Amino acid sequence: MTTSARGKIALVGAGEYLPIMAVVDKALLADLEDTPQVVVIPTAAVPDGPATTERWAKMGVDHFSQLGVHVEPLMLRTREDANSTHIVTKLAGANFVYFSGGKPHYLLETLKDTLAWEAIKNIFGRGGVVAGCSAGAMVMGGVIFRFPQFWQTQPALGLVPDIAVIPHFNELPATLSQAIDRIDVKETVVGIDAATALVWGNNAWTVQGHGTITVFQEPKKAQYNAGQHVALAPLTS
Incomplete structure (x- = not known):
């Protein structure tokens, strides 16, 4: 017997940590049962260099600090980091994790089959929030596209196993x-x-948010606006 999954997932097309997304993030925070403990993870930006990675971490801290909650950057840069006791302990104390954008394939290869990813799934399982923007959203699906070769895919992290995400x-x-x-x-x-x-x-x-969601599902595609329910398979646990 399956039951409905407890936590929340937010897959964002673009615009993480910008004022335009504050309303969405406030709503996610408000639904937490416990005091928000947010970690922002800029792993997808690592291939672009340390300055870019630090910038995304700072943007995340500034954004959630302005929303009045406790937030820490989690500088998970490598697979070694993703299996470290320090990182896993930090995740164990969090109830809201946010992945910013960058290189989706790097993020995927850094996280898959690691202790950090198991800890993140546990956050969702106990009622927390897992959010990802752009690359961070792509890796949550069942497969990830190899841009620009849309016909080529590889297995993703599978938190939402039945979809493939195209951001922007x-x-x-x-x-x-x-x-x-x-x-x-x-x-x-x-x-x-x-x-x-x-x-x-x-x-x-x-x-x-402010745009639309387009779902390509046989026999046709459908578009959904803010506030609408989207006809996708429910998550179960």
Whole structure:
């Protein structure tokens, strides 16, 4: 017998830590049962160098500090970090984890099959929030696309096993977004606009933010606006 998954997931198309996303993040924080303990993780930015990684960490700390909650940067840079006692202990004390954007394949290879990823799944399992923007959203699905070769995929982290995420969807060239109709993958393809989040919580998927969610699901695609429920498979545990 399966039961509805307890925690919340927020998959953001773009715009993490910007004022435009504050309303979405406030709502996620408000639903926590305990005092918010947020960690921001800039792992996806590591290939762009330490200055970029530190900048994303600072942006995350500034953003959540302005929302009035306790927040720490978690400088998880390598697979060695992802299996370290220090990192896992920090995650064990958190109830809200946020992955900022960058290089999705680096983030995926750094996290998969690690103690850190197990700790993050435990946050979700005990009612916490797992949020990811752009690259951070992509790795949460069942597969990840090898841009720009949409026809090539590899297994992702599978927190949301039945979907494949395309962030920045409203920023894609028209020819690219039209080509998605022809992608042959078993997962449902979900395009998430900038400043928009696809959120799982209260046993439903909903759109939050300022843009739309586009779902490519046979036999047709559908678009959903802020506040609407999205016709995707429910998460179970």
